[in-house]
Amino acid sequence: MTRSLLPITQFVVKVHSRCDLACDHCYVYEHADTSWRARPKVIGDEVLARAAERIGEHAAAHGLAVVRVVLHGGEPLLAGPERLRRAAEEFRAALPPGCALDLRIHTNGVLLSPAFCELFDEVQIKVGISLDGDRAANDRHRRFADGRSSHPQVLRAVGLLRRPEYRHLYAGLLCTVDVDNDPVAVHDALAELDPPAVDFLLPHATWEQPPKRPAEQGANPYATWLLAVYDRWEAAGRPFAVRTFDSVHRTLHGLSSLTESLGLEPAALVVLETDGSFEQADSLKTAYDGAPATGLDVFTHSLDEVARHSGIAARQSGLAGLSATCRACPVVRSCGGGLYAHRYRADGGFDNPSVYCGDLMTLINGIADRGGRPPGPGATAHVVPAQAGEPAVPAGLTDPQLDELAGGHGGADTVRALVRSQLALTRAMLAAVRGASGLRTSAAWELLAELDSAAPSALDAVLGHPYARAWAARRLGGDPGAGIGPLAELAAAAAVRAGRGDTVAVPVRAGALHLPTLGRLDVAARTGEVLVTGAREGFTVRTADGEAVTVAAEGRADPRWQPVRRIRLAGGWTVALEDTDPQRDSHQWPVEDRLGEAELQAWTGALREATELLDRDLPGYAQGLRAGLSTVTPLRPGPPGRDVSAAARQAFGAVGIARPATAPTLALLLAHEFQHVKLGAVLDLVDLYDPADTALYDAPWRPDPRPFEGLFQGTYAHLAVTAFWGARVRGYDGLPGEAADHARAQFALWRGYTAEAVERLAGSGSLTALGSRFADGMRANVRPWLEVPLPGAAEDGARRARRARQPTAGTTGTG
Known part of the structure; x- marks a missing residue:
């Protein structure tokens, strides 16, 4: 079967292949791939012209509404203003009518000047600047070859972009995480620069060259670091956008990610090197020498051919392209297996979880626990050992808790951690049901998402119901009797619990309205729909023939209403005796x-x-x-x-x-x-x-x-x-x-x-x-x-x- 072609919409164009800094964490010059040594320093006119032509053809053939081009390096400002002007003009002129160009440049900022800013204003190039925080944090890695600090020059560059006449060019800051830096100090230093957005990037690493993990910082130090930033960011009122945090929020709600490093959306990016060769994502340079290569070039290959390349396809295959461990993970639709390059291991290629698996899971869990939801607090998944042969403790469980469970027991805190993980799994499974059922505009789903922010405890009470997951499992397993109606039942039950006055259309099954965790109402009709409206004093059910049945929260209930009976046990423990669902x-x-x-x-x-x-x-x-x-x-x-x-x-x-x-x-x-x-x-x-x-x-x-x-x-x-x-x-x-x-x-x-x-x-x-x-x-x-x-x-x-x-x-x- 021929794979349906997914067009490429993002292009990283290397306009200069050398750099004026000597950052020791640079994946281009310091990691496994050495192809930069044999490439021209500056992209030539012929390469630019042919690249623009290829992009224009591709955009026209696939009816693209927008194309994003990022001018990159090395350090792209070393290409000089005339080369950058030429690039902007070529790409803009080649696009068909109706296709917009989102043109950006990623720079270390050292050479940024008013002249460059005037040029970027003229040819409409937005500017992103790499900066790792305050001077101490930035100078840990981002220095000149002679050891001098680059921090003053970068601050000067940001200062230019903050001027009123150039503010519209300021795309944001890119910060590579170093767990030895103070996360709060890094956040505050970046916030002082009033960026519209900040990207916090995990340092590129693989299972062959794993990231540093200081023993004193715990098993998942990158998650700990990012969550500290997240807490500061939230406390400050989210002063700027953060693609990582925003992507977690979105994927937890079943929406698309904003970054290739999270979520299951297909990657639609290709890199053009200074010699005209097409490569896969730059991050692959960290895997092995030659890893990003495609063998294709701008002179002899179309972008459709590039899109069909097996390496590009591997990054576009979503859930099917992940390892078995990742596919079994309850939060895979949020994590997405992490960045493709970070999965590399010499004996298994990229068929592995991310080397940051534990960090990503802990980060997602932590954001969900802080209100990002779903999949809910404490969400966990299969976690890969930090070192080969060393058993990993699942995220959300401590070593003592795991030992309690291994011994057959498990105290209240330990089991509550399992409760949280199961709530996470239910949320993820419901999102999978939505995706598998094509419910992109489902009113029930939209209400669930709204209640997740407005009345999370009401939603958790319903999604924590054991048989909510049982239905989702049946539905995903292809049970022909597992219809989609229970999704509306869950939304209605949550709406009733929230008491906000929301109205939900719920299907009647076998002559009854079923509200999970609440009970069953017998209605005259055997099929059809009823409208359920929740309020503080109870809820009302309106049938198709206009009958209204009110079920009071207190006092005498309608005799047709069969509530879930709850038995209060010693110590305030309440158990539902479920005989209605x-x-x-x-x-x-x-x-x-x-x-x-x-x-x-x-x-x-x-x-x-x-x-x-x-x-x-x-x-x-x-x-x-x-x-x-x-x-x-x-x-x-x-x-x-x-x-x-x-x-x-x-x-x-x-x-x-x-x-x-x-x-x-x-x-x-x-x-x-x-x-x-x-x-x-x-x-x-x-x-x-x-x-x-x-x-x-x-x-x-x-x-x-x-x-x-x-x-x-x-x-x-x-x-x-x-x-x-x-x-x-x-x-x-x-x-x-x-x-x-x-x-x-x-x-x-x-x-x-x-x-x-x-x-x-x-x-x-x-x-x-x-x-x-x-x-x-x-x-x-x-x-x-x-x-x-x-x-x-x-x-x-x-x-x-x-x-x-x-x-x-x-x-x-x-x-």
Whole structure:
């Protein structure tokens, strides 16, 4: 299949290939590519004329409305005023009618003079100047060859552009980040120069030549540095535009990026060297010698041929052109894999995440956390190790938190970090649904984006609903029953929660209006749409035939309204007993219909008793469960003698349970299933095992072999099962009786099963470095239970059960 050609709209034209500064971080002269040595110093008239002709032809053939040309170097001012005038005149004259020229020059400013400014005013060239901050910051790298500071000359150049007669030429400043510089001082120094825009650029680096990372500055120092600038920038009222920050804001809202280093928009840029050769982006000069070369030139090749070059195509292929790690990342549509050049590794080419992967994720997360949203605070993704062989901690989790999770536990703060990452994933998946469904002008989406700024807590409450993500996953997975209507339902629910008076058109499904997290309203029509208007005192639903139904926030509700019932548990913890949302049917067992009052009361009592028992006997598990379990979905009962429970991989925060006969069994099921919920969230952040492993593994508690993730999930869940029965054994210490004997038998069985499974995982050869860390943590969790003495009858019973390969009665779950 022939790739559809994407026209080139941005051209970097090298008008001079040498420089009057000797910046030690310059990618042109100091990095891998050395092609500059063999090129003419100045671009010739013939090259300029032919380049202008090629650009004009390309613009006419593709109906381009605007073309951007950046005059570059080396130092472009060394080309002299007449050469720059010639370039401006050639490019402008060659463009077809209706195509505008956005002409700019990027300079170090040393040679900028009133004469140059007069020329640029005449031929309409805007000026961007490279400056890394105050004198100390700038002189760290930007010096003359003899070591002299360039700072005074650059300030003089900026001063010229700030004059009233030249202010319209002032395009902005380009600042290369150095984490040894004070970020606040850099921001303030640049802000003093009143720029219209500032580009903060990561220094070019690859996996072969990684950026410096001072040990004392943490794992992601570039993110830390940029977030410090971001905070100062926000506090100052955003005194200038910042393409990086603005691009993060835009991509978090599903819009296009403003820079090639973020987002998934195809790159539409080519470089013209002084000898007339076409090259790919200059940043590739940092990868290896000759990396930007195309073998094409302005004399013998059209720009259509350049656009079809495999290297150009690789930078235009969006999500498909990213590594598997990047494609699995929940915030890939914001990060976009980072700058193409920064992905280079000698043994894998560019099929890698960015060498700044952790920094980019942390930056996106931090901006979202500060209100950039979506994808929400703490958003994380697969993160590549800073050094080969060194396991990376996912962004948003600290080392102690990761160790808590590896050991099977996870306190409130740790699980809240997982909650934030899952909210981020839901946001990213909804953006993907929008993109895949072509909803560029969806009223529901536009309202969601508006509420994200105006009422973020209302939106978070809805997007944090477990079954919002479950629907998005179905939709993206091609489920024919997953229509687009739930997007309007989510928008309406958020609008009702915001109470601003917004009106949303929502489709009726099976005779009901569904508002996620709020409830269900039966309406007369089986299909069609209703209008939902939220207000502080409740909301109103208007049907197609003009009927209006008002649902009050307080007081007597319309009998057709079935709200989500919430059960208040000890310590102020509230859990939704979800029996209205059609997306709740995401588990491995049929869901119950709307509960009657008697069953509701039975659930209320059982949950209160079960969670009190967990607080008492399993505090290491209960704290995280309180922080992360938001929803219990009643399931239909299983066969006699079998308790039924499940955790849906795409519904973080929810468990499905058929109410068991006793509260202790409910406590066991809650602890068991929430282990699956936690581990699923971790697996959304990092690979704990080789996904290419398709072998089946023996799970001690099942008669059938399991895929590797199934074995991992079951082992992790049974840490809580073992702890539950261990706590019961302690409670029966020294006591006789049938209940005590049952607890001892179960404890003997499950500690043996779990210990055996941990060793099977550890010896599989499929664990990543972080997976091995989890195996070590699980082994440390179960080891003390193996040392608890038990009666011989309990051990004998466990051995018989293991030989029979069937768990004894009283245990269940998805493991």
